[in-house]
Amino acid sequence: MALRSVEELEKRLHGQPPPVILVHSDAPLLREEAAERVRSVLLADPEVERHAFRADDQVDYTAIRQELAAPSLFAPRRLVEIHYGGGAPKDEGGKWLQEYCADPAPDVVLLLTAGYQSKKDQQKKWFRAVEEAGLTLARFAPRRHELPDWLRGRAAGYGLELSPDALTLLAERVEGNLEAAAGEVEKLALYTGGPARLDVDGVLAAVGDQARFSVFDLAEAALARDPRRTVRAVAALRAEGAELPAVVGAMAREVRNVIVLRDRHRRGGDLEAACKELKLFPPRKQAAQKLARNLGEGEAERVLAALARVDRMSKGAEAGDPWAALEDAALALAGVETGLPAGA
Numbered sequence: 001m002a003l004r005s006v007e008e009l010e011k012r013l014h015g016q017p018p019p020v021i022l023v024h025s026d027a028p029l030l031r032e033e034a035a036e037r038v039r040s041v042l043l044a045d046p047e048v049e050r051h052a053f054r055a056d057d058q059v060d061y062t063a064i065r066q067e068l069a070a071p072s073l074f075a076p077r078r079l080v081e082i083h084y085g086g087g088a089p090k091d092e093g094g095k096w097l098q099e100y101c102a103d104p105a106p107d108v109v110l111l112l113t114a115g116y117q118s119k120k121d122q123q124k125k126w127f128r129a130v131e132e133a134g135l136t137l138a139r140f141a142p143r144r145h146e147l148p149d150w151l152r153g154r155a156a157g158y159g160l161e162l163s164p165d166a167l168t169l170l171a172e173r174v175e176g177n178l179e180a181a182a183g184e185v186e187k188l189a190l191y192t193g194g195p196a197r198l199d200v201d202g203v204l205a206a207v208g209d210q211a212r213f214s215v216f217d218l219a220e221a222a223l224a225r226d227p228r229r230t231v232r233a234v235a236a237l238r239a240e241g242a243e244l245p246a247v248v249g250a251m252a253r254e255v256r257n258v259i260v261l262r263d264r265h266r267r268g269g270d271l272e273a274a275c276k277e278l279k280l281f282p283p284r285k286q287a288a289q290k291l292a293r294n295l296g297e298g299e300a301e302r303v304l305a306a307l308a309r310v311d312r313m314s315k316g317a318e319a320g321d322p323w324a325a326l327e328d329a330a331l332a333l334a335g336v337e338t339g340l341p342a343g344a
Contacts, residue, residue, distance in 0.1 A: 003137045006034050012135060013041040019104035020134030022127075026086060026116040027141035029178045034139055035081065035113050042079050042109060049074060052081040055089070061096050068105045078108045086115035094126035101133035116140075118272060141178055147171040154185045159195030162188075166203045175217050175229075215242070215250040216284075222333040223254065223287035230334045234327045244314035244322055251326075252307045254288070255333065259300045261292035291333075303333045 003009050012018065023034040042048050053064055068080060089097055089112075097112075104110065116138060117127055130136060142150040148167035155162050162170070174180040188198065191206035198206070218237060221229035237247060257278045264274045271292070275285045306329035313322035328338040 001135050002131060003135055006037055006137065006139070009034065009135060009137050010037050010041060013038060017042065017109050018134035019106075019108065020101055020110045020112070020130050022112040022114065022130045022134070022136045023139065024088075024114045024117045024136065025139035025141070027139065027178055028086070029182060030139040030141060031113045034137060035083075035111060038109075038111055039079065042077075045077070048077045048079055050079045050081070052083065055082050055084045055087075055093065059093065061092055065096070068100070068108055068110070071107060076107060078105075079111060080108050081111045081113070084112070084114040088114045088117060088121065089126050094124065097126040098129045101129035104133060110134075120272060144171075144176055147174075147176065147181065151181060151185065154182065155188065158185065158189035160185070160188055160192065161195075161197045162203065163197075163199045165200050166198055169200055169203055176220070215247045218247070218330060219251060219254040220284050220287060222251075222330045223258070223284055223291055225287075225291065225335040227331055227334045227336050230330050231327065234323065234330055238323045244326070245311060247326065248307050248311045248314065251330065251333075252304060254284070255300050255304050255307065258288050258292050258295065259304075261288055262295050262300065265292050299332075303329050306332065 003012070009021070009023075021038060023031055023038075025031045025034075039050070043050060051067055053059065053067075064080075064082065084093075100110070112130070117124075121127060122131075127136070148164070148171045151167050151170055152162060170181070170184055174184060188203065188206050192198070196202075215237065218230065218233035221233050257280060260278060261271055261274055265271060271289050275289065280288055306325065309318060309320070310322050310325045310329060312318035313320045313325055332338045
């Protein structure tokens with residue numbers, strides 16, 4: 001059964017918990033917090049024993065089978081966790097899950113965490129087996145315009161009430177990074193020491209200037225065609241002393257990904273499958289797909305050529321201000337006419 005909220009999941013853990021639970025999300029914080037809610041309910045019973053496995057490329061399903069098949073000598077019930085990170089069960093794991101869900105161990109609650117499974121992924125046999133045997137919960141990171149409301153709810157959990165301007169300020173400072181957002185709310189709670197109402201000045205006093213930009217923020221802003229954020233990201237990277245070759249390399253990789261998506265789209269191909277191959281995840285995935293569908297002829301290639309010029313400038317092989325050239329290239333990707341020549 002598919003659930004809609006962590007609260008609904010928590011209610012269903014009381015009494016007779018389901019044999020299998022899957023939490024899937026592309027936001028690590030939301031995955032882990034949902035898993036922690038499951039743990040907190042089940043491990044409140046001292047007769048529940050916990051075992052955890054990290055399902056990387058070398059995952060040993062034989063060891064997992066043995067763990068599930070062997071009753072515990074010390075506890076009548078067990079919580080067994082398998083964490084796939086941002087991935088999902090592959091061939092062997094999917095086959096094993098189908099088999100397990102058909103006959104789950106009576107003394108075990110199996111908790112799985114994985115990256116978000118799309119509607120297409122949810123048609124896979126292993127996912128349907130989990131859904132039929134137990135519970136699934138998808139968790140979605142708030143979009144940029146939803147972040148103030150998310151922060152409001154987060155702060156309320158600490159007894160904090162933030163003014164609308166304070167919420168907007170905090171959302172801008174964390175630039176969509178949920179881990180950073182959660183950390184800032186915790187700082188506010190420590191600063192106040194208890195329930196409180198905070199305005200902009202209160203937030204500034206508590207957390208200071210904690211905005212951090214990375215090349216991923218720059219890529220996300222440019223792909224989303226947000227010129228204002230693009231300029232801010234370039235300026236912040238320059239102020240922080242970011243290594244230009246690394247920035248250029250990462251940006252060029254994003255542009256090449258968009259070119260792959262654009263070509264796949266023009267051939268009528270599956271963009272979701274292409275994003276998986278390229279390891280593109282939300283929110284950059286949606287932005288890259290949208291951009292790929294709307295790119296003008298030669299537009300991405302001109303940006304790539306401009307980035308090559310930035311690289312040469314940064315290494316002293318060509319005259320010019322590499323940071324100014326980077327801003328021009330990023331803005332061009334963001335849809336601003338910057339006068340890039342055909343061959344940049």
